[in-house]
Amino acid sequence: MRDVFNLEADRVPTHWYNILADLPFEVPVPRPASSRNGAGSNGANGGAANGSDADGGQAMLQPQLPLSMYKQSIGRTRYVEIPEPVRAEYQRWRPTPLYRASRLEKALDTPAHIYYKYEGTSPSGSHKINTALAQAYYYSRSGVKEMVTGTGAGQWGSALSMACHPYDMACTVFMVRSSYEQKPYRGTLMRLNGARVITSPSEETEVGRAALRADPDHPGSLGIANAEAIEYANARKGARFSIGSGENHVLLHQTVIGEEALLQMKLAGEFPDVVIGAMGAGSNFAGITFPFYREALTENPATRFLAVEPDACPKMTRGSYLMDHTDYSGVTPVVKMYTLGHRFTAYHIHAGGLRYHGAAPIVSAMYDNDLVEAISYGQNRVLESGAAFAKAEGLVPAPESAHAVTAAIEEAVKAREEKTERVILFGLSGHGLLDLSAYESYMAGNLVDVVPTDEEIQASLRPLIESS
Amino acid sequence: MRDVFNLEADRVPTHWYNILADLPFEVPVPRPASSRNGAGSNGANGGAANGSDADGGQAMLQPQLPLSMYKQSIGRTRYVEIPEPVRAEYQRWRPTPLYRASRLEKALDTPAHIYYKYEGTSPSGSHKINTALAQAYYYSRSGVKEMVTGTGAGQWGSALSMACHPYDMACTVFMVRSSYEQKPYRGTLMRLNGARVITSPSEETEVGRAALRADPDHPGSLGIANAEAIEYANARKGARFSIGSGENHVLLHQTVIGEEALLQMKLAGEFPDVVIGAMGAGSNFAGITFPFYREALTENPATRFLAVEPDACPKMTRGSYLMDHTDYSGVTPVVKMYTLGHRFTAYHIHAGGLRYHGAAPIVSAMYDNDLVEAISYGQNRVLESGAAFAKAEGLVPAPESAHAVTAAIEEAVKAREEKTERVILFGLSGHGLLDLSAYESYMAGNLVDVVPTDEEIQASLRPLIESS
Structure with missing residues (x-):
């Protein structure tokens, strides 16, 4: 045997x-976020996120996907x-x-x-790098110079930091502070792979600063980390926010x-x-x-x-x-x-x-x-x-x-x-x-x-x- | 490319x-330890080690190697x-x-x-498992039921604990206490693989007890861990001490x-x-x-x-x-x-x-x-x-x-x-x-x-x- x-x-x-x-049926497609759907989005996470929300989620987020990659998947x-x-x-x-x-x-x-x-x-x-490499390729081809993401446990951040190498792209990862402190070696691994790792909430974004004003010892959350990553990427030429989940x-x-x-x-x-x-x-x-x-x-x-x-x-x-x-x-x-x-x-x-x-x-x-x-x-x-x-x-x-x-x-x-x-x-x-x-x-x-x-x-x- | x-x-x-x-020359072969070579072997490590030394190292250690394995290598x-x-x-x-x-x-x-x-x-x-598996096979074939070893950083102990699975042998690892405390996850890994992990010095052997009498907070050493493993293996029917180095x-x-x-x-x-x-x-x-x-x-x-x-x-x-x-x-x-x-x-x-x-x-x-x-x-x-x-x-x-x-x-x-x-x-x-x-x-x-x-x-x- x-x-x-x-x-x-x-x-x-x-x-x-x-x-x-x-599939013998249609899978519903995403539709733009309405401000009503953003309801409840307040407090520490609100700042930049709600501001963008007013533009409509579609307008804000979809152009971040390289068209070639987006088209394949719909x-x-x-x-x-x-x-x-x-x-x-x-x-x-x-x-x-x-x-x-x-x-x-x-x-x-x-x-x-x-x-x-x-x-x-x-x-x-883990399997995460299968999509990280593909995304890095498509983003790189569309002229992106820096990938930005949020990570909780750190598997996705590790994969993305490694995937950026072959394309000489920078990689910035906002990692939930409580996870970072619990699993410090995930941060080490990302830094070894050339990523800039920022514990979230951070002083780098409006979202992060608001969270820290509310609680200087804020443990962070994946929601805040991703919101920081989105704000950070939007403010930097050649940077894009990337996610590796569903x-x-x-x-x-x-x-x-x-x-x-x-x-x-x-x-x-x-x-x-x-x-x-x-x-x-x-x-x-x-x-x-x-x-x-x-x-x-x-x-x-x-x-x-x-x-x-x-x-x-x-x-x-x-x-x-x-x-x-x-x-x-x-x-x-x-x-x-x-x-x-x-x-x-x-x-x-x-x-x-x-x-x-x-x-x-x-x-x-x-x-x-x-x-x-x-x-x-x-x-x-x-x-x-x-x-x-x-x-x-x-x-x-x-x-x-x-x-x-x-x-x-x-x-x-x-x-x-x-x-x-x-x-x-x-x-x-x-x-x-x-x-x-x-x-x-x-x-x-x-x-x-x-x-x-x-x-x-x-x-x-x-x-x-x-x-x- | x-x-x-x-x-x-x-x-x-x-x-x-x-x-x-x-090789265009002879490689010198091991010769039995004389009591003179044991000189300087005193203090905490002395006990069982010197006692065995008196029998001559050859008599004591070589029979622990399965003959088939030993012959191949000389x-x-x-x-x-x-x-x-x-x-x-x-x-x-x-x-x-x-x-x-x-x-x-x-x-x-x-x-x-x-x-x-x-x-x-x-x-x-790591590479350590290449020999661990071979040794486990030969020891198992010669009737051994339990492999015993000492480990410092833990790579060898991890490999041996995994190698014992296929042959349904027990595995006991004496791990240097200071290393164990520095790298606790190595111990976790060995236990997950079914090994009994004993921090060394331990109360399980004369060597360990002597070390603990001298210093209840003794940090341990690979020397003591191996000496404990040898003493422990010698005292148990069907157990053998194994090493994976030079x-x-x-x-x-x-x-x-x-x-x-x-x-x-x-x-x-x-x-x-x-x-x-x-x-x-x-x-x-x-x-x-x-x-x-x-x-x-x-x-x-x-x-x-x-x-x-x-x-x-x-x-x-x-x-x-x-x-x-x-x-x-x-x-x-x-x-x-x-x-x-x-x-x-x-x-x-x-x-x-x-x-x-x-x-x-x-x-x-x-x-x-x-x-x-x-x-x-x-x-x-x-x-x-x-x-x-x-x-x-x-x-x-x-x-x-x-x-x-x-x-x-x-x-x-x-x-x-x-x-x-x-x-x-x-x-x-x-x-x-x-x-x-x-x-x-x-x-x-x-x-x-x-x-x-x-x-x-x-x-x-x-x-x-x-x-x-």
Whole structure:
């Protein structure tokens, strides 16, 4: 039995896959933010954000996307060619490995076959760099000299700082102060990669200064960090704000993961009965599942697609399908998505990358049409699964990725109980080497499971429902 | 221009390379420790160590090595077949990538071609697991149920804990307390991989208890940790003490690195003029250089082999070629090697893996016969080079590996000054993701360069010279 399914470098996909070509329905498109949707955007975050809001979110934000990149992600062209320079970058570490978790299977005594696609071998340690490199390429071609972004846990900031190298672009990252202090090495990593890292709130922007006036010890938030990044980018010639979460083009870029996994599952001689991905905004989930959705139409129509979110941020399992902003400040266009409300602030969990309030519009539409399932778990169970996986397979999953591990284990246990064979594939989106404190807390019994109440979720959604 | 040279999984070497077959001289073999060589072994470390010493080190230590493994590494058989289960484990992540550092070349404006072989994609994050897996296999086959070791910085302990999985062996690691407190996540990683991690000195052994009696806050040392591991293993049925540094069989196992790199340099169409490796005890250096030594005899006899050590532990550049113990306690057989004396304690540097007092017997003999060169650098310069490399190439080198980076940069700068082409290959033995504190200290200007005085080195060597 062979446990690893490698591809040669020339098998790195030549095209991204645009799932819009194959969905049997229209996915609602973003529409400009109205000032009403910005309602509630006040206090520390208000300043620059509301000012821009008055211009209309569309006018403000869409021109920041290079046209070539934007067009690809709203059309129905099934395959979008990966520019050769981007593919050459991918080839520095792609194809990533696909493994069969045979030791985990043995430990679980399950008849299920468990496979995982591992993105942790990338330079940034996760899948994020797949879109960071593509975005850096397109922005660079459109004349941009500096990429600006906000980052919470730091995975996105690390990826973007690395992606700017090949194009000699500067990179400026506003990192949430409390995260920076909790994970100082993420900041070190970004600086090593040439980025300027600014703890947020900062003195560099009106938004930041307002927050610091209100509270000199302000811990920051991703909302403020992104608002600072937008203000900062708008004020600098040749600078652009970039995000790497649930936008259509981001999902598109991540499909290299699933395209490779398709070829690797062919090498294994199996087609999955269920494909599982952790769910933040949706880029990792889309990356591993979308190409399998396409092939399942002919290969195995019964294949299920399972998104796994944290109990602390249950946008799909407990949110509503509404028009909402993708950012906390309300400066971005509104899109229809499963959301907890853009002002929802999830309790702290170690899987910081899954604390996003909404699900990507495409994934949301698929969920609404029953093409995707969702489930949520608490972090103690998730880290227990991550630890069991690490012990069996010798790889430590990021806390985000451990959500997918948990669902894979649950599916495998069900297969054992039902005495059925089942082929399970999950995306292991990144390693946990910079998150070992999470496992330390889990092993020490110090982890708290935090779940929002129904009242909290309703309160967060009320302004959206009232304005729609 | 292509920057990455990948091999398919079926190109993972089938054989390790035994350089003893091709060296034009005999390498001195270990001889039993005499009680005189144990002189100076007193105080906290004394207990069990001296007691064992009285039996003769040979009698005590050699039987701990499985005979099959031991025989391979003293014979002159050129190629040693890699057992299929070990090769299957290697194939989980090998072949590792070989890159051309074209962005670093550009940053240095050098006509040199710089290549690096990257071992950081392994499950443990460094080359150490190449021998850990082989040792676990051989020990398991000889009936061992538990592997026991001491670890300082934790790279070796991490690798061994992972290697024990496939063979269902327990793993017990004595980790130097001060290192454990400095790098707690290394301990987390080992525990996640199922190891029992004991901070040393501990209450578990006579050696540990003696140390704690002398100083309840004893910070520990690798010498004490290994002495504890030896005592602990000796007292437990089915347990064996294992080490992963300069022994012949360890060097042998690491040659998979160079064998792959040979094939990859052929893909690149070049043969190196200089091959560079960081020098701890020598396993990383041997891994990247030995196969090139063999091929250079016909391909490019002028190829140089450069070992890079820290100023803080200059065993080759400032040590003496003498019979010495490989361990601090003096319980191991004595071997002829370049050494600073087995009681030499290097000042703290972030490259903890290079703080070993001696050079592997084979590397020492090659150095003595002018087949190998050596150079040393201070840690500020090393981390400056590591940071420059990270910025250019997007990979953070471990502080140990950054020593090789420094020499590669120096060679490339010389090539620029001399206006000559030069093909440089170096081994990037591991990533620095668990060592970002070192880079943080460097960037903050907090790093001190510490160098032993001539007097300190002479004082450390005097007992050896007097006893020889």
